[in-house]
Amino acid sequence: MKILVPFKRVADPGSYVDQGAVEERKWIINPFDEIAVEEAIRIKERGEAQELVGATIGSEGAEEQVRTAMAMGLDRAIRVDDSRYLDAYAVSRILEGVVRLEKPDLVLMGKQAVDSDANQTGQMLAGRLSWPQATFVSKIEFVSGFTIARCTRETDSGLEVITVDLPAVVTTDLRLNEPRYVSLPSLMKARRRPFEVLTVEQIGVDVQSRSTVLKSSPTPRRAAGVRLETVEQLVACLRNNDKVL
Amino acid sequence: MIESLVLIEHCAGSIKRSSLNAARLACRLGDHFALAVLGNGVVEIAESVRALGARAVLLADSPLLAEPLADRYAAVLAAMARRLGARNLLGTSSTFTKDVLPRTAALLDAPMLSDVTGSETVNGETVFQHPVNAGSVSATVKLEGDVRVLTVRGAAFATPVPTGAPSPIEMFSFDPAALPNGTQFVSRDTRPSGRPDLTEASVVVSGGRPLKDKETFERLIGGLADALGGAVGATRAAVDAGMVPNDCQVGQTGKTVAPELYFAVGVSGAIQHMAGTMDAKVIVAINRDPDAPVFQMANYGLVGDLHELVPNLIAAIRS
């Protein structure tokens, strides 16, 4: 089985300091994609996959994340050189191009990026490919001689189990696994391993984003309220002031 | 001309009320909208939404649609949107619409915007606001193209009120053989909790990891929720620790709630959790640590040991 793991480079949410100066922004692999990388590696470690290919879209800076993903255990990686702002629409079309090149049996990726919070790309990709999809997956196993993936999904009403015929797109949820950390020796080894850099033209895709961000502003913060001493005070406030009890 | 099609969500024979809220946005985007109901044996669901002022309720009723499998639903929904020539396809944000609508967008070669909280007109065009970065930033976005797909943040739009003339139900037919069949439903683990739905409750009590275990969580958080007739929520840490199932998780990657009253018990106030509570009217924080960030966001704060405070609070409420 060949697994393609697309991943996105995002700013480390821990480095969002809203007061005072932020020195250098730290970048990481989107946590949900990191979970996908980890799962792909575990699948290979079990002997169920033979080749793991990572893919990211971005400028040279993204190579830091490529090396991290390879150091975790991917066999190969592709950086699609494109530094434009890309919405899920455009990303899904570029990934479609990568899928047509690489012909994986499974695309395993994070359910959402923690910066855009869109939760669209995997589903759009599946639609474009006409492949089945399993989203927000917290458990995945292969049955019927690795032709079918049996997935447990986390939904608003609890856990749901479905099967999808391969090839399919699966998006990962939080509780699928806990990714391994990357050790210094593996990072140093990964540095010596080459990866491909492709342009969108080489992938055969010509696409623009279909959404434009006109402006962004911090959402108004709630004002800090009152410290109370006793539960009686609290009940009185809620009853009399806010009338919510 | 029907500008918008709104996907209705239902479960176990009843409608998910917040799924109607997207119709409010539909009304801003054009003069007419239609509702889409998909399922098996759901005529009554379609009947129940006839009074919302839609031009039509499109009903796709088939055993093949008994479960909300995204590949099948997206195919039918896309066909509905094409037949109507709708410019907008809408839904209220939920795991159901997140699963189905982006795929549908791809089939329609359309862009999509999730969790819309508002809209405005700029240079004659409608643009939309939505939260990003765990809700810390609000972005205003313009979408290009003939068709666009949008989900609304449930709390940002009110439930439409019934209007006069009932909408006609139109049976939507499709070729079953043309429907994708690469996905099969196996099982669902839904325990009825006897408590209100988290996303619709007017009171929510959430707990974090300091609740230690399932029994304590149920006793204190469940106990307080029951005293108030509310729903139970949780932080990711509490779900990870197995204290509650995943569908209680509130936050950036869980559910968004907008109750009148939200209790954050043993919750530190990390933005990934509080992102799901932005629209609560009153937030009460109970925490041992006086410097916990949650106190910066709560209307009322009580510093102390939740194992003492919560039982006292339950008693004070009941009296």
Added chain:
Amino acid sequence: MDFSWSKEQKELLDAVHRFAARELAYDAIQADRAGQFSHDAWKKCGVFGIQGLPVPPEYGGLGCDPLMTAGVLERLGYSCKDNGLIFAINAHLWTVVMPLITTGTDSQKRKYLPGLSSGAIVGANAMSEPNFGSDAFNLATTAQRDGAHYLLNGSKTFVTNAPVADLFAVYATVDKSKGPHGVTGFLVEKNTPGLVIGRKIEKMGMRTAQMAEVFLEDCPVPVENRLGQEGGGSLVFSRSMTWERGCILASAVGAMQRILETCIRYAKTRKQSGQSIGKFQHVAGKIVDMKLRLETSRQLLYHSAWLRSQGKAGFLEAAMVKLHISDCWIKTCEDAIQVHGGYGYMVDYEMERELRDALGSRLYSGTSEIQKNLIASLLGL
């Protein structure tokens, strides 16, 4: 003069924080209270690559230069609150691993370095004795040649890692009349008959690092386990001492950064008399002092490391690093307690533990008095 890390160096340094945030974020208050060595944390550090930092790749290490080594250790000090664990790693690195690298024979290196690098083996240094601390080279433990062995007799104290160590670097004299020129180094494996680990010594701070006395009673050490030449003990020692003095407080720089950030956060959010305490000059002044100490420590640390990376000896600079950073660390911890007011005295706020941990730094690897004497003599006084 380029003061910045390269892109490649930064990637490695960033990996340290991710590793420590994931694997070393256990409850430091609880760990300090229990005073136990965490084999689990030790092994994880080994897998991550810490114990192999300066070891040449052919012996299983990463072959990092002093700059990179100091950088990784600084990040570790920032991201891991367990100063005891880091101290145990430092003791292992500078008193066992480094002497092996600089003075060991090829077969000694092949035998021990891979295990020491991976964390599979813990190293401990038995140098100080009850009557000989700073006056180390007048030690009394003897080594008598007996055919294919030396027999070691004596007692050692302040042996960091002794209760959990697999390999001991032990210093003994082959000829007391020669004074320092009789001192010889030996590699002694755990479970060698006659090697007795004494009672655990409880310390004021860095309590997760274990320490004990070690007794040698006709302990036979094979000749091939002699480290360097007979009488070459002080040479072994001084070759690795510059690395030790230069790097052992790299993690303290990271700790000072963490403490500074904690104090800034606290000073901004804690309010008294209607405003944040950071607006009060006395509080702000202390934090400014912390910042200055942090930056001067950092500059000294990396300058010393850079000199050694260039192949220069850097004795003077290393001694200054040890002297200056220990003082800065302790003073910063004192100030941090003060900034936190009453809460600074409370165990839960962790500042008191930082001070207890820091206080040892003026004592190990040569007391501050010794460092001053050394600097004075290098200045020609």
